[in-house]
Amino acid sequence: DTAVSQTPKYLVTQMGNDKSIKCEQNLGHDTMYWYKQDSKKFLKIMFSYNNKELIINETVPNRFSPKSPDKAHLNLHINSLELGDSAVYFCASSQDNYSNEKLFFGSGTQLSVL
Amino acid sequence: GQQLNQSPQSMFIQEGEDVSMNCTSSSIFNTWLWYKQDPGEGPVLLIALYKAGELTSNGRLTAQFGITRKDSFLNISASIPSDVGIYFCAGLEGGSYIPTFGRGTSLIVHP
Numbered sequence: 001d002t003a004v005s006q007t008p009k010y011l012v013t014q015m016g017n018d019k020s021i022k023c024e025q026n027l028g029h030d031t032m033y034w035y036k037q038d039s040k041k042f043l044k045i046m047f048s049y050n051n052k053e054l055i056i057n058e059t060v061p062n063r064f065s066p067k068s069p070d071k072a073h074l075n076l077h078i079n080s081l082e083l084g085d086s087a088v089y090f091c092a093s094s095q096d097n098y099s100n101e102k103l104f105f106g107s108g109t110q111l112s113v114l
Numbered sequence: 115g116q117q118l119n120q121s122p123q124s125m126f127i128q129e130g131e132d133v134s135m136n137c138t139s140s141s142i143f144n145t146w147l148w149y150k151q152d153p154g155e156g157p158v159l160l161i162a163l164y165k166a167g168e169l170t171s172n173g174r175l176t177a178q179f180g181i182t183r184k185d186s187f188l189n190i191s192a193s194i195p196s197d198v199g200i201y202f203c204a205g206l207e208g209g210s211y212i213p214t215f216g217r218g219t220s221l222i223v224h225p
Contacts, residue, residue, distance in 0.1 A: 004156070
């Protein structure tokens with residue numbers, strides 16, 4: 001069983017479109033995250049949710065809107081996609097907000113905006 | 115924000131060689147972490163370090179938390195082809211709940 005699973009694995013779309021990435025964890029963790037990895041492999045946190053509540057919102061354009069229907073799911077919706085949004089997006093989870101050195105990552109969604 | 119300097123940026127080695135990489139910061143960290151990212155996958159935690167001077171092993175991997183609390187290194191002994199990947203250091207400052215990641219060391223092992 002995959003601990004943190006995200007779909008789709010690959011996403012190719014045109015500029016201006018709206019797209020969503022879904023994430024689910026079956027670890028029973030309280031905290032979930034979205035990270036963005038750019039072409040130089042730099043990992044940058046975007047959002048963090050603890051038990052369905054937003055606790056971290058880094059400087060991310062408001063075209064990005066996370067949604068957590070329950071603590072096992074954290075989805076990412078992106079409006080009006082731009083070329084610069086092309087990257088690999090990773091979902092992750094941790095036991096709680098205080099154990100986030102032990103992050104469990106999904107296998108990533110490679111987003112290509114044409 | 116805090117930045118971590120991770121070096122080297124990339125390494126090309128022969129199977130069987132030992133590898134060493136390190137990470138430095140300008141401020142003190144309470145926790146140092148080492149992750150590995152296989153191609154096409156997400157990072158996986160290898161080793162977590164919580165005390166200055168701590169030396170921890172995980173199989174052929176050994177990591178140390180620097181005495182000054184501003185650096186850490188990771189050694190891999192007798193490398194094998196499946197060691198290929200990107201190794202990330204990450205650190206947690208006091209009072210912070212979000213680790214800062216280094217820019218990664220890309221390791222290629224030639225059989």
